Amino acid sequence: MFPASANQNIDENLKNAAKEIETENPGFSVLAARKFRYSLSQNTVELTIKEPRQFNVLEEFIIRAGIEFELPPTADELASILGLDSVFIKSTISTLQSLQTLAVESKIIVTAEGRSFHEKGTVPQPPYTVQVYAINNYLEDKLTVKTESLNDVTIKLPDLSTFVKFKQTNIDISSISLEQIQQIIQDSGLTFHLPEQGKVVTAFKLTTGATIFWKTISLFVIFDANQDKLNIQIRSGKRILEPASNWLESLLNEGKISLTSLCDLSEETINSAREAIIKQRNSLI
Numbered sequence: 414m415f416p417a418s419a420n421q422n423i424d425e426n427l428k429n430a431a432k433e434i435e436t437e438n439p440g441f442s443v444l445a446a447r448k449f450r451y452s453l454s455q456n457t458v459e460l461t462i463k464e465p466r467q468f469n470v471l472e473e474f475i476i477r478a479g480i481e482f483e484l485p486p487t488a489d490e491l492a493s494i495l496g497l498d499s500v501f502i503k504s505t506i507s508t509l510q511s512l513q514t515l516a517v518e519s520k521i522i523v524t525a526e527g528r529s530f531h532e533k534g535t536v537p538q539p540p541y542t543v544q545v546y547a548i549n550n551y552l553e554d555k556l557t558v559k560t561e562s563l564n565d566v567t568i569k570l571p572d573l574s575t576f577v578k579f580k581q582t583n584i585d586i587s588s589i590s591l592e593q594i595q596q597i598i599q600d601s602g603l604t605f606h607l608p609e610q611g612k613v614v615t616a617f618k619l620t621t622g623a624t625i626f627w628k629t630i631s632l633f634v635i636f637d638a639n640q641d642k643l644n645i646q647i648r649s650g651k652r653i654l655e656p657a658s659n660w661l662e663s664l665l666n667e668g669k670i671s672l673t674s675l676c677d678l679s680e681e682t683i684n685s686a687r688e689a690i691i692k693q694r695n696s697l698i
Contacts, residue, residue, distance in 0.1 A: 422678050424448055427631055430648070440639040442690050444683060445676040449573040450627045454549045455563055456586050457621040459542050460598075462605055464612035465535035471505050476531050479515065479523035487520055512537045535611060543605065544620070547586050547597075552630065552647075552657050558594075558601045563626040570629060576675050577661065587619050630654070632661075634678055636687060638694050643683065 422445040423431050431443035468476070478491050488506050492499035509515040514527035514536050523531070530536050546559050552573070586594075594617050595606045606614040633646040645665060647657040664670045672678040 422446075422676055422682075427633075430631065430651075431633065434633065434635065434646075440637060440694075442636045442638065442686070443633055444636055444643075444686050445634040445672070445678040447632050447676040448570050448629055449576075449632060450568040450570040450629055451552050451573040453551065453563065453626050453628055454623040455626055456547045456549075456619055456623050457562075458545050458547050458558070458586060458594075459618050459620050460545055460605055460614050461540050461542050461616040462612065463537050463540045463615050464610075465530055465533065466538050467534060468531075468536045471501065472509060472536055475502065475505055475509065475521060476514065476523055476527060476536075479521040480528065480531065482521075485520040485522055491521065509536065512539065530611065533611060537611075540615060545598075545603070545605075549623075553654055554656060556597055558598050558603060560603065563628075565626060568627045568629055573630070573632075577664065577670055591616065630657075632676065634672060634676060636683075636690060638690050641687075641691070 423443060424447050427446040427448065431446050434443055435441050474495060475491065478494075479485050486494065488502045489499050492502045495502070506515060506521065509527070510517050513524055514530060516522040516524055526537070546562050548557050548559060548563065550557065589597075591614070595614050598606045598614060604612075606612065628649070631648045633648065635644045635646055636642075637644055643665070645658055645662045647654040647661060661670065665672065672683070673680075
C-alpha cells in the first residue's frame with residue numbers, strides 16, 4: 414500500500430471503492446474520485462416477430478401433398494383422396510396461405526418459406542408485436558435494446574458534458590437496416606431474434622421520439638507506481654467502462670481536459686503525490 418487515498422480528493426461515497434481499487438491492484442493509488450451524470454437517449458420501438466409451432470396432422474398432409482404430388486392437387490381433389498369433407502381442407506389451406514406457407518392459388522403450391530418450415534416439422538404462427546426500448550449510450554458509444562424503460566430520476570450531480578465535449582449524435586433508428594436491428598437485439602442478450610429456432614424479427618418501427626434520461630458514473634484518477642503513469646478509470650457501479658476510460662485518458666494526454674476542473678486535482682498535487690508514492694515504494698523495495 415502507498416499513501417492513503419482517504420486524504421486525497423475523493424468523494425465521501427467513493428472512498429470504499431477507492432480502497433478496493435488500491436487493495437486489488439498493488440501499486441495503484443487513487444488520487445481523486447468523483448461522481449458525474451451523463452445523458453442517454455431512448456426511443457420506443459415496436460418489433461414484429463414471427464415464430465413457428467408444430468404443424469398438426471391435417472396441415473402436414475396438405476403440405477406434403479403440395480411437395481410430393483407430381484401434379485399439385487386442388488382442395489377438392491385432396492379431400493377426395495383423404496376421404497374428408499372439403500370444408501376442412503379449404504379452411505386449413507386458407508390458414509396456411511395466410512401464414513405464407515402456401516401460395517394463394519387454386520392448387521396446393523408450397524412456398525419456399527413453407528418448405529423451409531416443413532423441414533423442421535413446423536409452420537409459422539401469425540406475426541405478433543412487442544414493445545422494446547432502443548437506448549443510445551453516448552459515453553459507451555453503443556446502441557442497445559432493452560425490454561424495460563430507463564428510470565426517469567433526478568440526478569443532482571455535475572454533468573460530464575460540462576467538462577468533456579463528447580459528440581452526442583442521435584442515431585436515427587428508422588434509418589437502421591433490419592439486419593442491423595436484428596444484430597443489436599442479439600448483442601443485447603434478448604431472445605426475440607433466434608433464426609436457428611425459426612424465431613425471427615421481420616420488421617420494426619419507432620413509436621415515440623427520443624427521450625433523455627440520466628445515468629451516474631464514477632471517475633477515478635489513479636497513479637500506477639509500477640508504470641509511473643497516471644490513469645483514468647470510468648466505472649458504472651463496479652463495471653469498468655474500458656472504451657470510455659481509454660477515451661478520457663487520451664483526451665488527458667492530449668491536453669484537452671483538465672483534472673483541475675474535473676476533480677479539483679492540480680498539477681502540483683499530482684506531482685507531490687507521485688514523488689511521495691515513488692519515494693515510499695523505493696524505501697519498501
